[in-house]
Every structure is written in C-alpha cells, then in structure tokens.
Amino acid sequence: MSTHSTRLAARLMVAPSVILLFVWMIVPLAMTLYYSFRFYRLLTPDRTRWTSFDNYTWFLNSPDFWLAIFNTLALVGGVLVITVVLGTLIALLIDQPVKGQGVLRILVIAPFFVMPPVAASIWENLFMHPQNGLFAAFARGFGAQPILFLENYPMLSVIGIVSWEWLPFATLILLTALQSLSSEQLEAAEMDGAGAVSRFRHIILPHLTRAITVVILIQTIFLLGIFGEIFTTTQGGPGSASTTLPYMIFKQAIAAKDIGRAAAGGIIAVILANIVAYFLMRGIGKNLDA
Amino acid sequence: MARASSPRRMILTTLAAWGVALLIFFPVLWMILTSFKTEASAVANPPELLSASWTLENYAEVWARSDYPRFFWNSVVISIGSTLLGLAVAIPAAWAMAFVPGKRTKDLLMWMLSTKMMPAVAVMIPIYLLFQRLGLFDTKTGLILALMLMNLPIITWMLYTYFKEIPGEILEAARMDGAGLRSEILYVLTPMALPGIASTLLLNVILAWNEAFWTITLTTTKAAPLSAFIASFSAPQGLFYAKLSAASTMAIAPILILGWFSQKQLVRGLTFGAVK
C-alpha cells in the first residue's frame, strides 16, 4: 500500500521525531565530546585549556573505574536475573485459578507506581535502617545483630531495591504472555505423559521467549542509567563500593566539579551503552519480529 | 491458560499467590501505615503494625511546611504535557512505520530505543548548560520538552505495535473515500487505535511522573515537580519517619490512584504493547 506520495508523506511524518531525537542525542554528545578533551574545573575556570586524552587516561586509570564498570554490569545483570526468574515464578503462580485475581494484580503492580526516590527512601529508612528499620527489628526479634545492609552489602542492597521496582513489570509481561498460551497445548502435553517440569521446559518456556526478550530489552534500557536509587541510599559508598559508571561520572561533575573528567566518563559510558545495545539488539532483536 | 483444578489445590494456590502479592505490596503498605502514625509509634520497638494512636498530624505538617499544591500541579502539567506532545509527534511517525514500512523501519525503531540507553548522567552537563542558555532551565516548558524526548522512543514503539494490528485495507478504504492524510489519521486511524493510544498515554504519564533525574537536575523551585518535593524531604535524615512517609505517600498517591482506576488499560500499557 505504498505510492510515491505515501512514501513521501511517510518520510515527512517520521522526520520530526527522528530529527528531534537526533538533535537531543547529538548536540549534548558533541558538547560532551568537546569537554572531554578540555581541562575544565568549575573551581578554577581560568585554567581551562585543551588536554588531549588526559581526562580519559585519568578515568581509565582510576582505581574506581573497573569497579564502576563491574558494578554497572552487576546491577543490570543482577536485576535482570532476579526479575525474570521471580517474575516467571510469580506469573506461573498467579496464572493458576486463584480467588481475587484482579486485586492480586493491583497489589503486584503497585511498586511500579512508586517513583525511584520514594522507593529508595522507603527501603533505606523503613526497612534497612540499622536502628529503626523493620529488618533490624526482625533481627533483634531473633536475637541477632541487625545487618548493616547499606554499609556491608551496598551493591546487593541496591540490586534488591531496583529489583523490587522492576519485578511488577516483568511479572505482568510474563503473566500476559502466559495467559495467551492455550490450555489445550498443555493438556495435549499432559496426555503425552509430560511431567510438570518438562511441560515448563518444552512448552511454557519457549512460549515465553518473546516476553522475556521484551523484559530484557526494556529493563536494560532503564537499568543502564540507574542513578536516583544509589544517590538516595548509598551515595556510591561506602568508599566506592556501590559506585556505578553513571554515579562515578556524577561524582566527578558535582562533587569534584571537574567537567572535563566527567565528560570523558560520559563518553566512556556512551560507548559502553552502545556495546551493550549492539549485543542486545543482535542477540535478541530477532525475537521481536512476528 | 487457566486450567481446572481441585478445590484443595485452588485454596493452596490462592493462599500462596496472596502471600506473594502482599509481600510485594508490603513496602508500600508499610509506608502508608507509617504515615498515619505518630513519630514515636513509627520507630517503636518492637514495630507496631497497627498503631494505637492514628493521626493525620504528619499530613497537616507536610502540607503546612511545603507548597504541595505547586509541586503537584507541576507534576501534572509536566507529565501530561510531555505525553501529549510526545503522542502528537509519535502518532504520525508510527503511522509511517506501521503502514509504509521500508527496509530500514526496524533499524530506525531500534535506533530510537537505543538512544534511551545513553545514560542521562553522561550528558547532564551539556543539557544543563543548554537549558540555562536557552532559558528553559526551571521552566515547565523545558521539562515538558526534556521528558517528551526521554519517552518519545517508547511512545513511538508502543504506538507502532498497536498500529500494526490495524488492517491497512481500512486506511486504503479511507483514501478511496476521499480522505487526505490528515483525515485518514484523525478520523480513522486514531479512533481505531484509541485503546492502544490510551494505554500508551497512561504508561508514559506514569513514566514521566516518576522521572527523577531530569526533573531534579533541571529545576530549582518554580517548575519543580513531586520528585523534587520528595528529594527535599529525604535529605534531612533523622527521626521524621512518619512525616517522610506522609510526604512519600503524597508524592505517589495520585499515580497509585490513577493506576488502580485504569488498571485494564494500564496492564496492557505496561507490557509496552509488545506482548499479547
């Protein structure tokens, strides 16, 4: 259904969004690239000058850098694994004939409505706080020492909080996909003597492939930039234990007021994001067709 | 794939499902309960699930101490404004991708999504400077623009998946009936895709409402929405658990209520249109 005029119209209609996005991406990127080669500290603006690759060298040689990369990937990977696995299990559970499925669904979605700073502060103050948190109260109830979540397990704590935020999303997508699986297919498999495990393995799981793809794709997009949860809870600490790449850049820009180094970090983060995007699109992009 | 099962199994699965659902919901519930407690009861040891002395004190105090209505109004304007603007830009684009697909359409969509992978922090300084320079800093217009661009890939993608389900013949019929492009989109495509558009709208209003990076970075007071409101509350730590909970509840309540009322569209929206 295309003629020259519809194709022309189509170009014109895609143009605004493409141009807007392109500008939104390229202008700041170009500026970041420019700053990344500048010595530019807000505290000493008069010493601003070109420094070739010094900012990059500093960033790449910084002892925090590889930790930050590791933390970033751990955060993305950890949350993905937790949400997909738990999401699948919960979806399988809710998909059973249960009473009050509608209300159940509302309860399960709720975390998605909670904005990141609120989610982080609920967990930090009401649950993980070493004196007044609920977890500490439980620990005391069992006669144990309260666990210092944010001090001793900062990265795991952040992963836990972010997983809680994204669990509803994963669960809901997987649940929707499950509900479109015909029961006849499962019954046929049951007739063929397939046990629960092999039914899951050979029928349910393949059916969920596309849904899992979507979960991974969308979540990765959001998780690569996670910032607010760390800012609110651990501030990247203790030390640099929970500093991710975005947070490391933030520290350079805001705490150290070193725009040049922050910009170099920004470029590195963009490159990392592109690498991840490349593998993601190549690895699972084809599952999205049909 | 709901299947028949014995009553006993039904009771067990119902119990298990409710247990899990309540566990997931519990942090929100606990926050709401705490917001109605006195500060003393909020940090009582052992914790009180239900307080002996319920109070609205915290809400009154938060209300008095901050300009909640302004933050609230900013959030409304920014989230709805950015989403509507996004829809206006994305509907034509999605029409083009769904009904006049080319060899590059899939790549274009993937490129759009990949622009979202760029960490916001990486371009924070340029955007901050640009907004300052262009007079967009701490204005609702600026935030509407920024959040529209943030969510544009998602909006386009969702609309694209919804539009693809509409048979092209119906649009061709409109063309034969004398409809120009504008009429075709306005009178035929948009009404037919209304459920999908509603889901897209809802989800993106929520995403914009909950956005807490640009909204905090690019505002100070005038245009600051609820994300900034809550950020200002969590800063002074200490023993104000009940008040923090009240402020948090006030920040998320509008969306919680909106979400619960429009559950059906939202559930569909939450799947990003990608799973049927």
Next chain:
Amino acid sequence: MGQITLKSVRKSFGDVHVIPGVDLEIRDGEFVVFVGPSGCGKSTLLRLIAGLEDTTAGQILIDGKDATDLPPARRGLAMVFQSYALYPHMTVRKNIAFPLKMAGLSEAEQAKKVEAAAKVLNLTAYLDRRPGQLSGGQRQRVAIGRAIVREPAAFLFDEPLSNLDAALRVTMRQEISELHQALKTTMIYVTHDQVEAMTMADKIVVLNAGRIEQVGSPLDLYHFPDNLFVAGFIGSPKMNLIEGAEAARHNARTIGIRPEHIGVGSGPWEGTVQLSEHLGSDSFVKVQVDGIGVLNVRAGGEIGVHHGDRIRLNPEPDKIHRFDADGKAIR
C-alpha cells in the same frame, strides 16, 4: 462518466515484474471482470487503477484525463474490498456518510443520500449499528453503500463475495448485477470464480502472469478462446486438451473439446469409465479413451454408466478447438 484506459501499464515490486505491460480500454458503463489464477496480478492491476499503488511505467487515463499521478482520493473511483474494510468505530450511518463528509457535503445532504442508499440496499433498519453487529452479507451491503453514495466514475470490486457462504454469494451476485443495471456506472470486478465472471460480465479480461491473455464477452471467450490458456481457464469443468495423433488428424498440435460437447452412446472414440459422478441434473464421467487418454465428459443426469463400463464417445465436430505449436488458436 467512467471510461478508463490503460496504456502500457507496468508494475514491478523491486525486481519482481508483476505486470509486465497491460493495454486495456474500458468503456463507460461497462461491467468488466478480471479473472486469472491466484497471484497473476488481478488485485495489483485493480489497485493501480485505484491509485493505491503507483505504476512503474505507462499511463492510466480516466475519462480521457491522465490520472497516473493522482492520489486515490482524487480519482473519483470507489472500491469495495474483500474484507469490506468498514470503519469499526463508526455506525453504519457514519460509515456510509464518510465519503460525503470527506467531500464536504452538508449534514442534511449527507443524511439524505445515506437514507437513499440505505433504502436501495435494505439497510435502513441497521443504520445505527456498528459493523461488528452485522452479518457478512449486511457488511458487504454497507461497503457497497459507502461506494455508491459518492456517485463515482467507476466501482472497483476486489473479490467482494469470497468471504460469503455459497447461498449468499448467489444473492449478492444478483444484487450487484441489478445495481449495475440501475446505475449504469462502470464496474471493474476481480474474481477467480468462473460463475461470477460468466454471469456478471459484459467483458472478461483473462490475466495470466500479469499479461492479458484475451479480452471479450463471456460467450466469446467460451466459444472462441484465443489460446490454450484461455481455453483451459474458462469453462467448468475444464476443456479436454488432446495432443498427439488425434490432434495431428485435425492438423493441429493440440485440440480441445469441452466436456459438454462430447456425446455418449455411439461415436468414433471408445474407452473405459474410470469414475462417474452423478449430481442429479448432470453426470461427470471420467473416461480412459483408447489411444487418446483421459477425457472428462458431461452427460445428462439420467445416464447410468459405472466404473469399468466400456462406452463410445462422440465429439461434436464443429465444437473442436484447434491450437498450433505456440498454443494459439487456429481458426
């Protein structure tokens, strides 16, 4: 007016040449049917005329004016789609009024024309329903109603009846024919149904792989097929085609004889009955004829032959079609 001329019209999708070149003249008021095997380009040709696809080369004239580059909305044609393509969110009334609204008619005029069309098509009782609440036949009538209110120069139909059951198809076929007689507007109708083509058309265009094999009235095509393709395509059951010695005896590479033109009882050919199907009014008999091969014969309903019977067959001599080595008819 509704005179449509195609001049060397070609269409390619990338490297695929779907229509290698078509010349065709459709006179005002004619009922033209495009037939041909699946995938031969019938829909493509119709959509080229509609303007839903653009031509790779060539010209389309509507009433003498070049319409090749006009958008569909400006060609003054109406189309009825196989899937009906009704607007699901509008009532029947709004559906039929849509082209009028697009043409900028006043509400009152719209209402008048919609009422009139609804009356003709027996849709008055359903005007406030949505398409989803209608039967297939009713939907079809709404689609036709939407087409006629525009008073187009020509109607284009793309297999409009193929989603209906057999009985409804017969009624709707007759309704469309009556509509044509009443409106006297040009109609171009795509089908792969023999009966529709033979009963409705003033002129049949037989297409094969994007080329026109023959254009003519239904009886022309039946009696005087230009070539083997048309001979084999028009007529049901299919014409028997015979090669070899028997064809050589008639000075042809191939000869053709229709099943209904072979008598049973006496005659020059003898063979064994392989299968006989008795339909009541007719019997179709498949016969292995000695020295010729398998022939299909259409005989009267009361003929009592069975598997294994030996029978004699008599082809009507003046009904034998002869074709040369290129498949062209020898006349």
